[in-house]
Amino acid sequence: MISPVLSDDVAAALADGAPVVALESTIFSHLGLPSPNNREALDRCLSAIVDGGAVPAVTAVLDGVPRVGLSADEHARILGPARKAAERDLAVAIGQGWAFGATTVSASVALAAHAGVSVFATGGIGGVHRGAELTGDISADLDAMAHHPVITVSAGAKAFLDLPRTLEYLETVGVPVLGWRHDDFPAFYTRSSGVPVPHRVESADEVAAILAARSRDRSGMLVAVPIPEGDALDADTLDGVLAQALTDADAAGIGGAAVTPFVLGRIGEATAGESVPANLALAENNARVAAEIAVAVAGRAG
Template sequence: MTNFHISFGTEVADALRDGRPVVALESTIVSHGLPRPDNLLVARQIEQAVRDAGAVPATIGMIAGELIVGLDDAQLTRLATTDGVAKLSVRDLAVAAATGADGATTVAATSAVAASAGIGVFATGGLGGVHREAAQTFDESADLVTLARTPITVVCAGVKSILDVGATLERLETLGVGVVGYRTRRFPGFYLTDGGFDLDWSVESPEQVADVLIARERQGGHHGGLVVAHPLPADEQLDPALHDRTLADGLARLARDGVTGKAVTPFLLAHFHSATEGASLAVNVRIILRNADLAARIAVAAVTRRVAV
């Protein structure tokens, strides 16, 4: 695992030193994933959800070239309210540090930095994945390759339904990334409870996930990441008919406007927010808060299980 030059927030440093449960959180959702001023409010709610479940939140980001695990509220506010915050994947971290940038870490960068810092559980909304038309564009999120080489557990609501969900699951299998459903044998589709694909494994409790993590450690750590797919309850998902109409219209707009590469996901998410009159944003917030709670309970169970054995 790469050793990054990391500064730690006081609360996180103390928790890691004392062996208390810590949950990593990304900052891209703060700077790029949610509109202002909701982004800062939700970022604080996410951290509080982790605390309420008994763990310490470690939101990861870059301030003036300094990579920080455990942003304080002033730093979080800076990333949430400042224009021009860079979106940082793993490949961007060194350049951003050398140029003194403010940056928000993606799932890939957050996973890599968290694992390097000794944090084993990470909560996010949805993974990146294989984009539609990837056979022509080769457009695939760095999240997948990073998880293949990073021993971290990611609690998410599957992959964003704007992606090619089936191809993403195939890539995760090829890359050796474990995927388990949380109380389900169906892979969730982010806004949707059911993304349309079966899963081989499911777990029923935070303690069972913790047992998987301990088993992985006992096997010598010869594993990459583990995805814990945590679906929304059916009565909290985005209306499926509205979802399908909005997605079809968004994909047509992509083709019409020639949007490609890194611009695709923010374009489609903004379209969902506008076309659903904010309903998709409300679903997005429910997803991340539920995942933060579950990730914290997994982290607590892992610490308790390790002490017991």
């Protein structure tokens, strides 16, 4: 059983019943945003959580030790080279003593749950890939949300995924999907995928009440937060780029986890770098909403 090591501030907050928001570390590593944007993302997310009245808890595996919460002098370590660690890789990262395992959504949700953290913020989740009926390519993020009692706050899922099937899968495994003051499931860089969310919520108190009333104590939920309107990319342009990128990826034999960086790279090229500011804005916004929800969850528990 994984027993993550908590930073002093996270341990104190949990002992006091204070709000805590977990963060993944992949987005801040070289696997996520390019330097120096990754540092900016980290600073903006941490500040949004602190300003919202919660304690940030970055998750990672450092020197083979699973961590929930890092000290300021450790932040530089997560900005550089890393090995990606999904939930399935955590035991390997620990057993083999990886110097830096950058936690994905599934690993971060798992570590948060083991630490007793109820709210997790990320950019966008993985999901069911297009053509999954042939490849079986379904992100472990969905399974993690189904099996750990953590609220995941994200800007929906990456637009190149099969979003209707992603929502269908979440329904099948019993994960409530809540649209944050929005009726449609967001598609990361754009506010709407054109697919309606099953339920809409207007406040953090509603989210906390839904968490408390769920029928499965060990399952989580997804709060889908659209990117701020002024930071969204043009949907028509993005659709064209995605279609061509997916065609090119297929022709090149690129599949599985390699699809994400390939497609995101194409988006960055086609949007003249506008995708990076959009990514920063949505990550910060998700962290802000997650802090609000964490405060409500803590208040209800108290």
